[in-house]
Amino acid sequence: MKLNNKFFNQWFPILVHIACLLPIPWLIADAWLGHLTADPIRASILRTGKIALELLVLSLACTPLNTIFGFKPALKVRRALGDYSFLYVCLHFAIFVSLDYGFDFQFLLPELTKPYALLGLIAGLLLIPLAITSFSPWPKRLGKNWKRLHNLVYLINILSAVHFVLVVKQGVTEPYLWLILIVFLLGLRIPPIRHFLSGFFVHAE
């Protein structure tokens, strides 16, 4: 890809960091201006959850962007995307527990046993070791096991999308589209598919 020049390589990760942080002031501004619907707590939970899912799926897209399209800068931001996703998962969960349920564990605990909440909780908990070990010295210290551990992100992606599927009423198709996208991105990792497509795109250039 033509984008592999020095200037771009330098600025691309910075732009990604800014883009990942922007939703926070944006959410604050929307809250301040009253743009979070009549149910701002629900809207904040939905929005932070959605951003977390978007960043998680984007991090999943990084590898195929490199292997199939030869877009190397994607690898530089893969870990950051995952870490930011974890940040929004934390916000998502914190709003749910505090503003929505007011730390009322009498009601919170039964709700957490519902499949939608349980899947979300498991996905969030699984992200914790990934977020921690994404910083040095863990990648080096874990060696081969680092990659094995971080393959958990495939499962986390699917759990997150199913978590989304389980909270919408019939007729809302969006979460299914995310699930399809995730399965597609996972499919791109299957060696024969990956080799076929990378040959196709990289040689065609």
Place this chain on the structure above:
Amino acid sequence: MQKIDPSEVTPKKLYLSRRQFIGSAGVITAGALSLAACAGNLPNVTVEPPVYTGPTTDELGATLTTYQDITNYNNYYEFSTDKAAVADLVGNFPTSPWSIDVTGFVSEPKTYKIEDLQKFEPENRIYRLRCVEAWSMVIPWTGFPLHKLLDDVKPTSQATYVKFTSIFDPKDMPMQNSDFLPWPYVEGLRMDEAMHDLTLMVTGMYGGPLPTQDGAPIRLVVPWKYGFKGIKAIVKIELVDTQPTSLWMQAAPDEYGFYANVNPNVNHPRWSQATERRIGEIGRRKTLLFNGYEKEVASLYTGMDLKINF
């Protein structure tokens, strides 16, 4: 509807105001989180709220939901699945002229023009509305009890259920062009539920006309049932002898039953119904059996297993 004595009104201080909340939430969570929840909605609907001079709380002391919130947060899938988007999409929907057919097992079937319904004396009633999605509002409706309309057409002894049908107007209701739900919207009540005095045919809200996004020109409100029973934009009422299959029963029979009575002890298969978020408040309230109308309606269901008949 009971008359509300001012002494019964719960003091305001029992309700966390938004201001107080912002302060307390700042302690609870990071500043960003607290800001994320401070409501106060900018008007996105341009119509002026009507002048309302009625009571400002329900009989339990809960404050009315604002006109702004009631008109900008609507589950009206004919227009959009996004509750905040409905208000902007209803503009072209014609609510006049309008007529309702009342047919089936009645000795005097009639077609009423919407104006004809004024002969049923309008009443103002403040009802809690509890959505199956676990949020709720307190709304001052204007309407007349359905039993007045039913008495007018004289149901025969064969009539055991009432079936309501919404308009099918894909030209003005964009989502009806998609078959993701079995349009048009259909709802039903058992005859005794339909004849209950709380069951209201609604034509107004906050002392003014019923806004289109809230179901204009005429909708059903059954306050002890989940909000989806309150079918909007009704064009047909049939008295039938078998239990009608509602749109939601057809779309998801394991999740939405015929009765759909508000019940904190019978959970939705995917989420709890024990609590609800009252629009305009922070945190949650406990959901009341039959949405707080237990005294009035519990006798309708004597001997029934509400877990089976959900």
